[in-house]
Amino acid sequence: MAEVIAHETEHHHYEPGHEKTLWAKIARWVLTTNHKDIGTLYLWLSFIMFFVAGGMALLIRTELFMPGARFISPEFFNQMTTMHGLIMVFGVVMPALTGLANWQIPLMIGAPDMALPRLNNWSFWLLPFAFLLLISTFFLEGPAPNFGWTFYAPLSTQYGPPSTDFMIFAIHLMGLSSIMGAINIIATIINMRAPGMSYMKMPVFAWSWFITAFLLLGIMPVLAGCVTMMLTDRHFGTSFFNAAGGGDPLLFQHLFWFFGHPEVYVLILPAFGIISEILPTFSRKKIFGYRFMVYAIIVIAILSYIVWAHHMFTTGIPLASELFFMYATMIISVPTGVKVFNWTATMFKGALSFETPMLFAIGFLFMFTFGGFSGLMLAIAPADVQYQDSYFVVAHFHYVLMSGSVYAIMAAIYYWLPKWCGYMYSERLGRWHFWLTTIGMNVTFFVMHFLGLAGMPRRIPDYPLQFEDFNQVATIGAFILGFSQLIFLYNVIKTIRGKNRVKATAEVWEGHHGLEWTVPSPAPYHTFSTPPKID
Amino acid sequence: MNNQPIDYATRQRKIRRLAMLLGLVAMGMLGFGYVLVPIYNVMCKAFGINGKTNEQPISYNAADPIDKSRWVTIEFVTSRNNQMPWEFTPLVKKIRVHPGEISRIAFFAKNDSDHEMTVQAIPSVTPGLAAKHLKKTECFCFTQQTLKAGESMDMPVLFHIDRDLPKDVNEMTLSYTMFDITHMKRKKNANAGKIS
Numbered sequence: 001m002a003e004v005i006a007h008e009t010e011h012h013h014y015e016p017g018h019e020k021t022l023w024a025k026i027a028r029w030v031l032t033t034n035h036k037d038i039g040t041l042y043l044w045l046s047f048i049m050f051f052v053a054g055g056m057a058l059l060i061r062t063e064l065f066m067p068g069a070r071f072i073s074p075e076f077f078n079q080m081t082t083m084h085g086l087i088m089v090f091g092v093v094m095p096a097l098t099g100l101a102n103w104q105i106p107l108m109i110g111a112p113d114m115a116l117p118r119l120n121n122w123s124f125w126l127l128p129f130a131f132l133l134l135i136s137t138f139f140l141e142g143p144a145p146n147f148g149w150t151f152y153a154p155l156s157t158q159y160g161p162p163s164t165d166f167m168i169f170a171i172h173l174m175g176l177s178s179i180m181g182a183i184n185i186i187a188t189i190i191n192m193r194a195p196g197m198s199y200m201k202m203p204v205f206a207w208s209w210f211i212t213a214f215l216l217l218g219i220m221p222v223l224a225g226c227v228t229m230m231l232t233d234r235h236f237g238t239s240f241f242n243a244a245g246g247g248d249p250l251l252f253q254h255l256f257w258f259f260g261h262p263e264v265y266v267l268i269l270p271a272f273g274i275i276s277e278i279l280p281t282f283s284r285k286k287i288f289g290y291r292f293m294v295y296a297i298i299v300i301a302i303l304s305y306i307v308w309a310h311h312m313f314t315t316g317i318p319l320a321s322e323l324f325f326m327y328a329t330m331i332i333s334v335p336t337g338v339k340v341f342n343w344t345a346t347m348f349k350g351a352l353s354f355e356t357p358m359l360f361a362i363g364f365l366f367m368f369t370f371g372g373f374s375g376l377m378l379a380i381a382p383a384d385v386q387y388q389d390s391y392f393v394v395a396h397f398h399y400v401l402m403s404g405s406v407y408a409i410m411a412a413i414y415y416w417l418p419k420w421c422g423y424m425y426s427e428r429l430g431r432w433h434f435w436l437t438t439i440g441m442n443v444t445f446f447v448m449h450f451l452g453l454a455g456m457p458r459r460i461p462d463y464p465l466q467f468e469d470f471n472q473v474a475t476i477g478a479f480i481l482g483f484s485q486l487i488f489l490y491n492v493i494k495t496i497r498g499k500n501r502v503k504a505t506a507e508v509w510e511g512h513h514g515l516e517w518t519v520p521s522p523a524p525y526h527t528f529s530t531p532p533k534i535d
Numbered sequence: 536m537n538n539q540p541i542d543y544a545t546r547q548r549k550i551r552r553l554a555m556l557l558g559l560v561a562m563g564m565l566g567f568g569y570v571l572v573p574i575y576n577v578m579c580k581a582f583g584i585n586g587k588t589n590e591q592p593i594s595y596n597a598a599d600p601i602d603k604s605r606w607v608t609i610e611f612v613t614s615r616n617n618q619m620p621w622e623f624t625p626l627v628k629k630i631r632v633h634p635g636e637i638s639r640i641a642f643f644a645k646n647d648s649d650h651e652m653t654v655q656a657i658p659s660v661t662p663g664l665a666a667k668h669l670k671k672t673e674c675f676c677f678t679q680q681t682l683k684a685g686e687s688m689d690m691p692v693l694f695h696i697d698r699d700l701p702k703d704v705n706e707m708t709l710s711y712t713m714f715d716i717t718h719m720k721r722k723k724n725a726n727a728g729k730i731s
């Protein structure tokens with residue numbers, strides 16, 4: 001016990017905010033091992049990347065405003081679609097969710113910090129370099145990666161521009177970062193829970209990240225292997241994906257989607273966790289069916305490993321495989337349906353109030369479910385023959401990722417920001433942000449369903465005249481959606497600087513539940529140095 | 536179990552051990568990614584699902600009976616990868632055979648470039664599920680071909696359709712794609728993608 005006390009006093013030596021020199025200020029962030037600092041770093045990286053990739057989206061939409069436009073060249077258009085996808089997935093949603101995990105998991109399970117603080121520092125600091133590497137391809141000779149975010153072989157192997165190698169190494173770094181982050185989260189949840197915090201008392205957010213971390217551990221190494229095969233195919237004479245040497249380009253798709261499908265659950269499971277925290281708070285009820293929420297996450301995670309070939313229905317896989325992957329995919333809607341039902345039941349007869357986090361959570365509930373339905377349509381193998389590679393797919397995954405993952409992240413930021421910085425955000429701006437985002441989101445992506453069903457293929461810089469109207473609607477929506485995020489940025493900065501003058505209480509929300517609301521707002525640099533009591 | 540606080544050193548030891556274990560799991564999954572390559576090839580071969588034909592000669596037993604009650608039409612298609620400067624055409628475009636009957640056909644190849652080139656032809660059969668029933672005793676695709684500038688040759692294929700061919704298959708297409716492998720580092724029967 002003496003040792004415990006010794007270590008804890010050691011931790012208490014350092015408090016930030018007293019650095020005098022610029023160097024000390026930088027060193028504080030570069031060398032930090034504090035979970036709150038690292039969470040903040042992750043979230044800011046994600047926020048910056050959100051505007052970078054969002055800007056790319058606006059370039060794409062501008063080019064598609066009318067047929068025959070030459071606002072950007074077709075070559076550059078391809079680079080934009082590729083980088084928009086890669087950055088949104090790896091640079092926005094994943095870091096934001098990891099940042100939330102860093103901030104919240106120790107607070108929610110009553111731990112003083114993450115289990116492996118130095119590894120945590122390394123996990124984060126790999127990312128800025130990964131994205132520098134990726135974005136530097138715009139400034140090199142030859143085009144940046146231009147084969148779509150899925151970088152299918154042989155487009156990315158035999159025909160890939162030289163910059164593809166930069167992308168490969170960037171993915172190696174991101175993969176390493178994610179794997180270390182996942183190890184850290186698992187180690188934290190297994191070993192750092194406060195006494196009395198049994199697994200089935202853990203908040204659903206912690207549970208969702210616990211499962212997600214196992215998913216990451218299973219798939220990121222496969223992606224790393226896959227891009228390494230690309231690298232050796234490109235430069236060292238192997239033929240994993242090269243038909244001339246006895247390889248098979250189709251193998252690439254199997255490997256990629258073996259990673260890629262669980263990856264979409266990596267992007268959405270923590271979002272499920274967030275929604276499961278927010279809905280009970282603003283319904284002033286306990287979450288309905290806690291156990292089933294946890295089991296549903298586990299079932300979804302397991303099923304996610306056996307559905308990857310539904311991305312490959314039209315590659316000529318045998319009928320038996322098509323049937324298997326079709327049914328397996330459809331079965332996922334059962335645990336997902338359980339979750340949606342439980343969220344609705346949580347709100348049922350609750351004393352609802354509609355603060356910004358709740359608005360985003362309800363928006364999530366509606367629009368994510370909608371995206372789930374279009375996913376079911378795509379899961380039907382014979383129908384998919386028509387939908388595949390069309391704007392219908394684009395509409396589907398923006399409904400589940402933008403109004404799914406991103407909405408949940410925004411909800412989480414509004415929900416926990418008062419806890420992080422001690423001031424309330426501006427509710428008025430939050431509402432403006434929510435409604436403009438929701439209008440922009442639906443105006444942009446809803447019409448894409450029709451475009452896709454009418455046969456407009458994705459990833460093209462130009463289109464026949466009959467698609468013009470809907471494309472113009474989508475472009476207008478995209479600009480509303482894009483620029484309304486500036487309100488979000490302004491609101492967050494204003495809140496952090498305390499310009500709203502409304503101090504947050506420790507509980508922040510009337511219907512609060514969980515350990516994070518037992519510490520003062522703003523959360524002190526060190527929390528739970530002595531474990532909290534859990535009844 | 537978790538009701539008692541454990542001391543710092545024990546917990547650090549447990550964390551370190553768990554982190555090591557999870558690191559090993561990650562390494563294992565990296566290995567698994569590579570193991571998926573031979574698994575994929577073995578599965579495709581076992582179920583005959585990606586239209587690939589045999590890569591080693593399968594001997595033909597002349598004593599095996601021929602199924603005279605059935606006719607199967609086989610069409611031959613050729614293509615050149617990346618518009619490589621070769622002529623590559625089947626000498627016969629289409630034949631009709633009985634299952635079990637051996638046939639000999641040939642493809643014409645000519646190097647129209649001004650330098651020596653080495654090529655590898657990759658076969659593929661549609662419908663894919665019928666691929667394993669097309670059995671080759673001899674094929675130019677088993678080896679690589681090298682032709683000097685302007686040189687040409689006829690390349691033979693000796694094959695038969697086995698009698699287990701599903702009843703609903705009456706037409707098959709055997710296609711060859713020719714790849715220029717002059718600059719590929721592997722010399723013989725480049726199978727680097729296959730660990731098996």
